Amino acid sequence: MEMYSKYDVERLMDKSISYLHSRKGKYSGYQECSVIYRNKSSSYFNNIMRRGRRGGNGIMETYIKDNNGDPRCPINNRLDGLFFSCNMDFETGEPSKDSPFGERRLRIDAYEMLFLDDYRMYFSDFYCFNSNKRGHYVNIVVTTPGSEADDFCKQHLVAISRKKNPFIHCRQGSKTVRKSCGVRVEIFFTDDVNIKELLGEELATFEDCQCTGYSKPNGLPKNLNCPHCNLEESDDSDTESCSDSDDSNSVPSYQYSPQNSWSWR
Numbered sequence: 001m002e003m004y005s006k007y008d009v010e011r012l013m014d015k016s017i018s019y020l021h022s023r024k025g026k027y028s029g030y031q032e033c034s035v036i037y038r039n040k041s042s043s044y045f046n047n048i049m050r051r052g053r054r055g056g057n058g059i060m061e062t063y064i065k066d067n068n069g070d071p072r073c074p075i076n077n078r079l080d081g082l083f084f085s086c087n088m089d090f091e092t093g094e095p096s097k098d099s100p101f102g103e104r105r106l107r108i109d110a111y112e113m114l115f116l117d118d119y120r121m122y123f124s125d126f127y128c129f130n131s132n133k134r135g136h137y138v139n140i141v142v143t144t145p146g147s148e149a150d151d152f153c154k155q156h157l158v159a160i161s162r163k164k165n166p167f168i169h170c171r172q173g174s175k176t177v178r179k180s181c182g183v184r185v186e187i188f189f190t191d192d193v194n195i196k197e198l199l200g201e202e203l204a205t206f207e208d209c210q211c212t213g214y215s216k217p218n219g220l221p222k223n224l225n226c227p228h229c230n231l232e233e234s235d236d237s238d239t240e241s242c243s244d245s246d247d248s249n250s251v252p253s254y255q256y257s258p259q260n261s262w263s264w265r
Helices: 006-022 042-049 110-114 148-156 195-200
Strands: 030-032 035-040 080-085 104-109 120-127 137-143 158-160 178-180 184-189 204-208 253-256 262-264
Touching (some): 006 120, 006 158, 042 104
Parallel strands (some): 137 184
């Protein structure tokens, strides 16, 4: 299937922002996000932590993105990475105790992982599933400037400011990471992750969670009938011309303005 153009990705992001503006009550604001986390089976993490030629020696390696979400998303089957969630329970402020992906969870400090180094962020997808029980999802890709993944994202995705975007951000001078309450935000991290090093620096921990089902090997298909997260041929975009980003790189990025509007910056 032909992938979305960059213009289409912009339109999809515009729809996600419109959806966020329509959310009410507890779904309209932000919540603090102290950790990002990855749920997998115990055997998955045991193999990574195993030493020697048959083990990962503590390095969690990236692999190709599946077809989960929008079937025309540009990163499907084209970009390597690792998915992390940053969604917290409204009552506890902690990750949910259950997971469909496995009974073991790796927790990593969100600020140290996403905002301490000079990473870039890109919007890649907005979708829901046919059951729609878990609401809508937004996927954010995180890259190292100058990497092959970054070059791909600059060409096909929409860069967003790490300091000011409606999905997940950390304002300048702060170490508090905040994410939107209106959508489930998933992070696609395009570098290998040294778990052993993070554990040694006390920036990561393992914990058990309750496995409540199973994930589909090639991902779940998007609900193509949802009016909120599907593009129509008649959709228009009001994007403006581009200028330099505020993240000290040459990639133009969307940034939030005080008037609750969005503009290129």
